[in-house]
Amino acid sequence: MTNFIPQWHSRFAKAIPASDLQPKAPQLQDADLKSSVLGLNQSVDAIDKNATVSIISDKSFHIDQPLDQQLLQATGLDPKQLKIDWSKPGDAFDPKVPVLKIRRITDASGDGSLAEVLEDGALKVNFDSRNWGPDYLQEASRIQIGRDGEVHVNQVDVFASISAKDLESGRVINLGTQQINASQGSFLVNLKDKLDAVSTGSLRDQYSIEVNLFSGSEERPQQLESFSEAITLIKPMQYGANHLGDETSNTFNYNDIGSAIGSARIYKGRGGTDFLNLDGIRSTDVLSFNGRAGIDAATASDLGRQAFYGGTVFDSLSLKNGDELYLQGIERLRFSDITIDLTPNLDATSDRQWNTQVMDVNGAWRFNTGSDDVVLVSLDTGFDANAAGRGDVHGDLNHAINRTATNTLTNQPDHGHQAMSVMAAAHDGSEVAGIAPGASLWAYNVYAGGTSLYGAIDSAMSQRQGNQRLVFQGGIQGESWWTDGATREQMTALLDSTADVGFFSIAAGNGGPGGNLTDPNYLSSVSGVASGTNRFNNLASVGALQFTGQDEVDGLLNATGTDLAGYSNRGKNLTLVAPTDSRSILNSGGNVRGFGGTSCANPNLAGVAALVWSENANIDGGELREILIGSTMDIGAGGFDTTFGFGLVNAESAIRRAHALDQNQELASFWANNEFMA
Incomplete structure (x- = not known):
């Protein structure tokens, strides 16, 4: 591609009936060809006098469409038939034949x-x-x-x-x-x-x-x-109830109020299944969507060419009336003639998973569903044994590599299996749709019959190859984990060594009423290794967010309200919250059961982290956490608070930031990640 992008000068953008063009020579019409001529050094053999000239402007110019096609659409003139050999010194044309303007700014x-x-x-x-x-x-x-x-x-x-x-x-x-x-x-x-x-x-x-x-x-x-x-x-319109959503389903309304007043709108749906109603606008009124002419329901979920703004990227919808709409977290475009679904056609079992809706995972799946170079490392119970003594693994987790012996737990033997299914179950139309099924998956049993926490982390680091990034899912809580297999100092040194290539999503703890961990400090601090958030910038503590009500929206299960689970640890060292009470696969039999506690919240966050790192592997673990924090949806008091931390993780917002940094780091870095929170 050249460094210059051509543009039709606005002086020559209005439509001109070809019948108004008077002949200057026997074989051609008047040279007032205001929407031609590309400097082709050719002339006109013939022009249909009944043809009209369409508008070409900055908004209707398509970089991905050949110039000769655009000229043909705008003028009705086939560039191959243009032979402008009559444009010689001394020839008098009034006005002069315009030359295509090359925009430099x-x-x-x-x-x-x-x-x-x-x-x-x-x-x-x-x-x-x-x-x-x-x-x-x-x-x-x-x-x-x-x-x-x-x-x-x-x-x-x-x-x-x-x-x-x-x-x-x-x-x-x-x-x-x-x-x-x-x-x-x-x-x-x-x-x-x-x-x-x-x-x-x-x-x-x-x-x-x-x-x-x-x-x-x-x-x-x-x-x-x-x-x-x-x-x-x-100046874009972007604030207020009609432009900014929350974690529930929202409906936004677009109205054409005249481009002189405001022709740019920014809609940030954030969580939930969100609709944009385009009042009085038909799908045929779309000039372009993400760099392609018009909009096609069959391909609308394709990324196309995303628009950069505010340090992130947006879907860009241009209307023929001159308005430009930027969209994030919008799942449905409701035109007067059709409703277009912007989510990819993947595993429909996610329709029944409130966790994927509340975190906008469907929007993130437009970018990727995980990469082999990102490994989800489960620090949990691993797999229990089947009748043959081998791992009792359901087919949706067949891509898991089991690094330790099976667990010998008598209570919750499938805890690790459930966690892995939440974050990585295959998309095959059955049971559960995992958040990052395309990521690699390693299972470590750090409970009964397995290895120590120190041994599991050390093993994963030694097993890592090439450019692999490791997302550790920590279903662990309590202070004893700091010295599980090593001294506190050794554990600290090991965690320090993971900074560039590792990220930890650790359960905040279930220390409150109804939880399995009695923690007198559950209101002021998270538990165990999760409390290391200040010491390690690649570690996030994860609280459990519950739904307070649910409703089906366009066939998808959405939360109508949320709150922190009463048992969930919280405090000044809580990083984020993620959904609990999610659908999970219990064992090889494929039984589906709800999975609760911060034990469910941390694999939800880990799955999102794997998607983000799959989009941009040029960031380290600390930068990954910064992206996750800066793109959260604030659901408590403004900014950080000790109940929800920095807020609810938002997969689409985070992956859009990672994508922007990957595509053009200089442009994306004009804004800090938390300045333009989606």
């Missing part, structure tokens, strides 16, 4: 609106040092002659200073100076907190962006190039 979001930028968004400035010419290159290079006469050309530093002029008020805003890499062909400009989109009676304002490229220093610059282009800055 574009919206960095990638949503297809090249000259329209959301407030607090970013610009992409395109340049190509190869086109600077000999004089420019000479200015930007320093030539040195070596001792033996060899010539060395050292590229000097190149800088860009950027400013914006408000075309309504005339005010000039300095957008900063930055050093650029002349070999990359483009650079980004962060507009966060710099420009205001609100103008007189509108949520839109126009700015002229000026770019000056120079070498040397700001005090003694050597000018290389200067250019400017206009952009339209738009």
Whole structure:
């Protein structure tokens, strides 16, 4: 792909009936071909006088569609038939035949609106040092002659200073100076907190962006190039009950109020099965969805080209009326003629799992369902023995590698099996749909007849190969685990060694009323290894979130309310909460039973962590926890609180952040993870 993205200049965007074009020569019509000509150096053989010219604008330009197809759609002219040999010096054409404008300053979001930028968004400035010419290159290079006469050309530093002029008020805003890499062909400009989109009676304002490229220093610059282009800055509507959801099912309503007032909307459904009602809009009124022309119900769940904004990525829905809608956590688009499901067609058994709905796992599955390079390591009871003395493993967990002997527990022998099914059961249309079935799975029995906790973690680290990342699911609670198989100091050193490649999801403990662990401090602190959240930034303590009511929404089981389970440990070292009381597979017989406690919450979080790491393996365990924390849904008091920690884990929001960092870390990093929480 070239460094420049073509754009039709707005002057030539209006529709013109071909019948209005008067002949200038026997074989062609008047040269007022306002939506042609690509500089093809060809001419027109014939034009259908009954044809009309469609609109091509920034919004209707499709990067993924060949230019000749777009020209044909817009003009009715087949580019192969254009022979513009009549455009010679001396020929008088009034007005002149326009040439395709190459935009050099574009919206960095990638949503297809090249000259329209959301407030607090970013610009992409395109340049190509190869086109600077000999004089420019000479200015930007320093030539040195070596001792033996060899010539060395050292590229000097190149800088860009950027400013914006408000075309309504005339005010000039300095957008900063930055050093650029002349070999990359483009650079980004962060507009966060710099420009205001609100103008007189509108949520839109126009700015002229000026770019000056120079070498040397700001005090003694050597000018290389200067250019400017206009952009339209738009303030998106994104706050309030009609734009921001909660962990239950929500319905949002879009209305066309006129693009001059506000043409950009951001909808963040967050948890639950969420609908966007598009009042008076038919599916045929969609200009593009995620970079593709129109919208197709059969392929709508495909990611397509996601739009960057606020350090994350969104589904981008462009309407023919000029409005642009950014979507996260929206499962259903309800047009006046059809309702389109944006969730992937995977295992329908998840429809009965409130945990996948409340954490928006269905939306995360659009990105991936786990990777072989991410291993879910179960630190739990492993498998119990079947009649033959081997692991009693259900077929949905056949991908598990059992690293220890079977457990000899007489109470809850299938505890580890249930935990593994929650986070990794295969999607085969039966029993339970695991959160990350595509991830690798290792089973360790750290209870009766197995190995110590220290031994299991040490074994997993030694078994790890290549670029594998390990997500440890810890169904452990109580202080004794700190010294299980080693001293406290040795356990601490081992956990320290996992920082780059490991992440721990550890049960907060069931120390309160109705729990299995009597903990007098359950209201002020989590239990055992989970309390190491301050010492280890790749460790998360997980509290148990219960539903207080349920309802079926479009065939999916949703929570109508939630609260922390009364038995669940909490306090200043609680990191996150995740669903408990989830469907699980009991044993090889495939029996399905509810699974409770923080023992269920921690595999729910572990499964989500595996999805996020499968999307972006370039982050370490601490960065993974930061993404999970920064993308949670705050369901308690604003910000961190000692009941819900940082909030309820949200799989789609977290994986979108990881995806953004993987695709364009510089652009995503313009926003901290917790600044634009989905």
